[in-house]
Amino acid sequence: MSKNYGPEYVRAIAPYQAGKPIAEVAREFGLDEEAIVKLASNENPFGVPPSAVQAMTAAAADLGRYPDANGFDLKGALSKRYDVPAEWITLGNGSNDILEIAAHAFVERGQSVVYSQYSFAVYALATQGVGARHIVVPAKDYGHDLPAMLAAIQEDTRLVFIANPNNPTGTFIPAADIQAFLDKVPAGVVVVLDEAYNEFLAEENQFESAEWVKKYPNLLVSRTFSKAYGLAGLRVGFGIAQPALTDLMNRIRQPFNVNSMAQAAAIAALNDKAFLKQSATNNAAGYQQFTEAFDKLGLQYVPSYGNFVLVKVGNDLAAGARVNLALLKQGVIVRPVGNYGLPEWLRISIGLPQENAVLIAALTKALAQ
């Protein structure tokens, strides 16, 4: 008998399932890498902004040195953009890092964390990673049921995760509902508002959550450069919160968690308004392209506010896996979401018009089989 290493709560973790890399699908299915369309990880179909490439090339000359552990320039740019003091910002190796740091900084083993059914998989991982108790609140219309989440908070709850828009369902919570929630949450409970897809929201849905941080000392807003800014491979995200939270997070954070290239690229991307606009415009058009096709195919989907759509591809529990396989054979990678308890559904990222067309043709064929 081999010995069981580590605590039981670590052994119980179900590892994160990432989207399949293009090279792996090419190998497995004997396909040409060039011909593969990947719409699986909510990446920016325009790739990395040229402005960021330029900044990285310049930063490369200095890679012999450690990065700025305090991220002075990037925090300065973010501080200006969001009108908060630089000391209120925590940089993360992707915003996943921010979510992890929050769990480590604010939750003790045995205490509880509240999040919604069908919300981002990392909430469960971060909770389990510190040996905390999960309180998973049933979703309402595939989105967060904030009144139920409020009611679910226990004496020992230290953290609540809210994704807005949510991944993998794409649902959106209006500003008034979140504020009503923040007004009632006990002061000792930290609320993480994860806004990874914020930049894709139409103007009428935008609100400045960074402003709320000034009013709510228990609010941590989390943002990322991975989606609309096109820097998923670099791993940069950040949190905004008052010093009472930020100070603790900075003790847990690894000193050099965001590398020099990433810091330089993030500043360039943050200032590249044209790239951001291009991404949002393409996304809105692609959403229309997808939903028109799904309507024609008679497929149910959850109205999405992100850069992806959750679509129901059959009524049996094997539907998602079956259609996913049929798509892979045609060189199209999407995300099965059985691990989220949604085995009849697929999550499909919005790509360039031509990529979307390939997906629609492949899906039509897969459903006819």
Ligand SMILES: *Cc1c(COP(=O)(O)O)cnc(C)c1O
């Ligand atoms: C993609 C995503 C993130 C961001 O992940 P990074 O670590 O910043 O790449 C965070 N939250 C949600 C809900 C996401 O979908």
